[in-house]
Amino acid sequence: xxxxxxxxxxxxxxxxxxxxxxxxxxxxxxxxxxxxxxxxxxxxxxxxxxxxxxxxxxxxxxxxxxxxxxxxxxxxxxxxxxxxxxxxxxxxxxxxxxxxxxxxxxxxxxxxxxxxxxxxxxxxxxxxxxxxxxxxxxxxxxxxxxxxxxxxxxxxxxxxxxxxxxxxxxxxxxxxxxxxxxxxxxxxxxxxxxxxxxxxxxxxxxxxxxxxxxxxxxxxxxxxxxxxxxxxxxxxxxxxxxxxxxxxxxxxxxxxxxxxxxxxxxxxxxxxxxxxxxxxxxxxxxxxxxxxxxxxxxxxxxxxxxxxxxxxxxxxxxxxxxxxxxxxxxxxxxxxxxxxxxxxxxxxxxx
Numbered sequence: 001x002x003x004x005x006x007x008x009x010x011x012x013x014x015x016x017x018x019x020x021x022x023x024x025x026x027x028x029x030x031x032x033x034x035x036x037x038x039x040x041x042x043x044x045x046x047x048x049x050x051x052x053x054x055x056x057x058x059x060x061x062x063x064x065x066x067x068x069x070x071x072x073x074x075x076x077x078x079x080x081x082x083x084x085x086x087x088x089x090x091x092x093x094x095x096x097x098x099x100x101x102x103x104x105x106x107x108x109x110x111x112x113x114x115x116x117x118x119x120x121x122x123x124x125x126x127x128x129x130x131x132x133x134x135x136x137x138x139x140x141x142x143x144x145x146x147x148x149x150x151x152x153x154x155x156x157x158x159x160x161x162x163x164x165x166x167x168x169x170x171x172x173x174x175x176x177x178x179x180x181x182x183x184x185x186x187x188x189x190x191x192x193x194x195x196x197x198x199x200x201x202x203x204x205x206x207x208x209x210x211x212x213x214x215x216x217x218x219x220x221x222x223x224x225x226x227x228x229x230x231x232x233x234x235x236x237x238x239x240x241x242x243x244x245x246x247x248x249x250x251x252x253x254x255x256x257x258x259x260x261x262x263x264x265x266x267x268x269x270x271x272x273x274x275x276x277x278x279x280x281x282x283x284x285x286x287x288x289x290x291x292x293x294x295x296x297x298x299x300x301x302x303x304x305x306x307x308x309x310x311x312x313x314x315x316x317x318x319x320x321x322x323x324x325x326x327x328x329x330x331x332x333x334x335x336x337x338x339x340x341x342x343x344x345x346x347x348x349x350x351x
Contacts, residue, residue: 012076
């Protein structure tokens with residue numbers, strides 16, 4: 001797939017756009033004013049591979065907390081600002097690495113100009129974050145939703161450019177997947193700034209992961225997107241996990257294990273589902289890329305998962321351990337998971 005050309009920019013230590021890898025983001029779900037809780041969650045996000053973390057900044061205390069939070073974490077922080085431009089100024093003064101402004105609720109040119117001026121002085125990018133649910137009621141009310149989203153974003157792009165500010169990133173999110181896809185497709189050809197892609201308010205983990213995978217996956221496959229966030233009603237590390245699974249499924253990023261497992265059927269003589277769930281649980285703490293297979297058929301299993309680094313193919317009361325499609329030994333059913341994990345650890349240790 002050919003990736004859309006975008007102008008690279010830097011958010012803290014992370015490059016977004018250009019030839020840089022697609023960046024995984026998430027957002028804390030703690031009260032930003034609670035520095036300890038917020039730092040703890042950011043560290044959890046860092047551990048699970050999150051590369052940029054956004055913080056809600058609803059008031060002055062939250063904005064002023066950013067300075068203390070930054071001292072305890074290394075991942076770049078983005079302040080999420082709504083309604084009050086002064087919170088953006090305070091966040092910049094506190095050392096935030098990026099801003100997200102919603103053009104639906106910060107409208108005054110003079111206010112935006114003050115934010116842009118300080119952001120430029122500090123080299124801090126601004127994301128124009130358009131959400132379908134917060135478009136100004138008086139902005140082109142008779143136009144189709146997608147066109148309104150794109151037009152509002154482009155209006156804000158031109159506004160910032162008129163202020164000699166070009167450290168710009170754009171997002172156009174909706175819950176509706178087709179609308180989101182169409183909006184990104186439209187704006188992708190109108191400007192070259194990096195695009196932050198996501199399906200907003202996607203829902204609980206099961207349905208939200210599917211909705212996000214469809215929307216984000218289609219756009220990434222079309223070469224659209226420089227950074228992504230999966231929005232789930234769940235712990236933010238779950239968002240990061242799903243984001244990496246989307247990227248891995250398209251061959252765009254590799255982080256952590258990829259588990260290949262058969263769905264099981266009436267031919268299976270071992271509880272494949274239970275074995276696969278246990279293997280998946282044991283693999284969660286591994287960050288290095290490795291492909292692991294759990295197959296239910298000892299005849300076809302190794303061939304069906306021939307690209308796996310290591311795997312098991314279950315048979316009646318026992319199973320075959322294989323590497324790169326070749327059987328290297330057999331073990332009893334009770335020892336299948338332990339034997340597989342031993343081979344996984346050996347492969348990781350050899351790297």
